[in-house]
Amino acid sequence: MIASTFGGVHDFFSSGTWHVVVNLLIFFAIVLWLSVAYWVYKDAKRRIDDPVLVAVSVAVGLVLPYVGALVYMLFRPPEYLEDVRERELEIKAMEERLSRRDLYCPVCRAEVGADFLVCPVCTTKLKQACVNCKAPLEALWQVCPYCETAVEPTAVEFPSFEARPPRRRRRSE
Numbered sequence: 001m002i003a004s005t006f007g008g009v010h011d012f013f014s015s016g017t018w019h020v021v022v023n024l025l026i027f028f029a030i031v032l033w034l035s036v037a038y039w040v041y042k043d044a045k046r047r048i049d050d051p052v053l054v055a056v057s058v059a060v061g062l063v064l065p066y067v068g069a070l071v072y073m074l075f076r077p078p079e080y081l082e083d084v085r086e087r088e089l090e091i092k093a094m095e096e097r098l099s100r101r102d103l104y105c106p107v108c109r110a111e112v113g114a115d116f117l118v119c120p121v122c123t124t125k126l127k128q129a130c131v132n133c134k135a136p137l138e139a140l141w142q143v144c145p146y147c148e149t150a151v152e153p154t155a156v157e158f159p160s161f162e163a164r165p166p167r168r169r170r171r172s173e
Contacts, residue, residue, distance in 0.1 A: 037061040
């Protein structure tokens with residue numbers, strides 16, 4: 001009776017169907033292993049700039065099936081090279097913008113230059129002109145730094161520049 005129970009199992013494992021199943025499993029394991037190695041190659045190329053390190057990563061992925069990809073995932077750089085370059089460009093652009101320090105009209109928020117006497121958009125008077133050389137003067141200056149002429153105090157107070165971006169206007173319905 002025991003021989004007849006195990007006889008069916010023995011017949012299944014010695015049949016051609018079992019050999020086909022085993023061969024398919026081995027084939028799919030090899031395909032998965034190669035696809036994981038290809039993924040390691042593609043990912044390492046996007047994250048690592050040095051071709052030698054990319055080759056080492058792929059070799060670890062190929063030599064140690066499945067475990068090599070896990071080792072690579074533990075030690076790979078956290079971000080893509082493209083993201084690093086983009087972040088560096090954004091920081092550079094921000095630093096350039098801050099070094100320029102754009103000035104805006106306090107009334108209409110149009111961008112104005114540091115040497116403008118009036119806003120070209122709304123004609124608000126921004127600075128006083130020197131009576132001698134017509135250079136723009138800051139509000140607190142007592143003497144013109146360009147021609148050494150004394151600055152006459154004016155009764156009109158000028159609006160101060162604002163160094164913030166213009167407000168966005170909402171659409172009215």
